[in-house]
Amino acid sequence: MPTPPGTDPAPEMEIVHLLRATAVELGLHSARFAHRNGMHATDVRALIALMDARRAGEETTAGRLGAVLGLNSAGTTALVDRLERAGHVRRVRGERDRRQVVIEVEDRAVDLGQAFFGPLIERSVELLRGYDERQLAAIRGFLGGVREAAAGQG
Amino acid sequence: MPTPPGTDPAPEMEIVHLLRATAVELGLHSARFAHRNGMHATDVRALIALMDARRAGEETTAGRLGAVLGLNSAGTTALVDRLERAGHVRRVRGERDRRQVVIEVEDRAVDLGQAFFGPLIERSVELLRGYDERQLAAIRGFLGGVREAAAGQG
């Protein structure tokens, strides 16, 4: 995201770059977690998606996981193989539809994620506690707006 | 980044998840740009790094680029090969030190990035213009704090 050429840099650009830098840094943080546990970026994304779904009380099948991550069936199988081999998830045949393979996260993986991402989350919450409601609304509004713009375009 | 188990979800968690979602969405936005132009995530990161450096008035050598992206020399060579083959950059032997290969971005690549990321940047600036100085300070403080925390830990 470079500065538009022929434009005097608006003071708001500083924050735009800061957001980008923060996004990159969060990505690197995940990458460190992945590397440290012998995983790849996709594996971490998969675990996060699985935990999100679990928190929402939803089962995740192999196919659904692959769709969320943008993998085809072959890639999804390989991914689940890796995660299962590493002991982070287990395959369970679907009860209702026995063609399905439901992916369940092992507690061990949840703890691992907690240990690594917990401090960052706590620090974030701590930062947010320092702002009043008007300021929190601005943060929410800006992040939500950018997310929407990024999702909508292209 | 799941909610800590055994903890009543703090209201701040909503914003933490929003930030994560935004970071993911920005990553996907880059991925769409990459895919649409027959590139990979690393290629886009490389172009962004190159343009950032150029805006800062710095030359980028092959080795420096690889170091920024966390690639070894073989990977860096392959990366620059891809970018050069696609016409996004050109190799120029270093003047001062002829062992070096300075990577220069082609104008074509800059325009391409402008066209794709420009609208998102403009929308972000537009959003920011809607906030007062206290609110902007909160956004800056939160993003900067999270970035620092993500960079520092691990």
Place this chain on the structure above:
DNA sequence: ATCGAACATCTCGATGAACGAGATAATAAG
């Protein structure tokens, strides 16, 4: 001057994530 160590980049072969095509198995529709 010249030799050798340090450096920047490239080449080669190997590893592994992800893909396309197609096989297998379970369910649903006619």
Place this chain on the structure above:
DNA sequence: CTTATTATCTCGTTCATCGAGATGTTCGAT
């Protein structure tokens, strides 16, 4: 019961990245 559809897996290939080492360049010490 047969056929179509869906869910997952297998096989062979592609391509980014890696480790090791080759090649060319600079610089300090002699």
